[in-house]
Amino acid sequence: MKEQQYILKNAQSFELKDIFDCGQCFRWNKEADGSYTGVFGNNVINVSKQGKDVIFKGICEENIETTCKKYFDLDRNYEEIKDKLSKIDEHMKKSIEYGSGIRILNQDLWETIISFIISANNNIPRIKGIIERIAKRYGNEIIYNGESYYTFPTVEELSNVAVEDLRDLGLGFRDIRVYETTHMLLDKKVDLKELEQEEDFNKVRETLLTLSGVGPKVADCILLFSTLKRWEAFPIDVWVRRVMNELYIQNEDETKVNKTQIEKIAKEKFGNLAGIAQQYLFYWKREA
DNA sequence: GCGCAGGGGGTCG
């Protein structure tokens, strides 16, 4: 396939580091020249910045402009969102100044489910390694600039994979969870197409929670970081608990902070922007 | 350099 290119002129709210290092994705890697290359769908895309312009180039199954507009959430006005959130309090304002170039990606639902099941009690370098090995073993090769990249396998492409095969790729105790979830989807115990049509937030969340290896935290990550794009979701992990306690609760022992307490505050303060607010806070606290 | 201990974006029983 031929290389395509799309240049987004004078981009606002688009910083490579903020987008790719804020913890929402696992398949983007920094190049020596500062650009990032990643695989999503059947595409290998390289993203770089030249002044205020963003340059997307690479192997793209369909039109690269349409594809990137969707994946990078380019039709959403982040300036407006940031203005709104900045007015809530000084903490939000500060965190947004820090991560002002964040965008929430529209990632494939199935890939996001598996990726975040793998993320449980795991660290980012290892998560990335596991996903890469799965792609290399079961996905399809795409050659770009003389290098091999691999698509994330489809549900069908994982249908004949045994638990032991997954264990061999280093998934550890998550192997059975990935296996079970894959088969629940193959058997249509959960139908992802239907799930994407479902309007009711709690119904979608409850359905995700029936999947093996999907608890509250993972479900909320899927809701927020996939094409489900439910920004009401507020994933609570150790970092979010820490920052929320520090800023709004101030309990001496942060491990004693109640989850429902955090959720209540998040809803009151951020409403249907809770998810993106969480990203600014999380990124700010973890990086700084 | 290399060997080793420690820990990690939670979930499940």
Added chain:
DNA sequence: CGACCCCCTGCG
């Protein structure tokens, strides 16, 4: 609430 797999990192 404790166990859970094992790659990665950092320190000695």
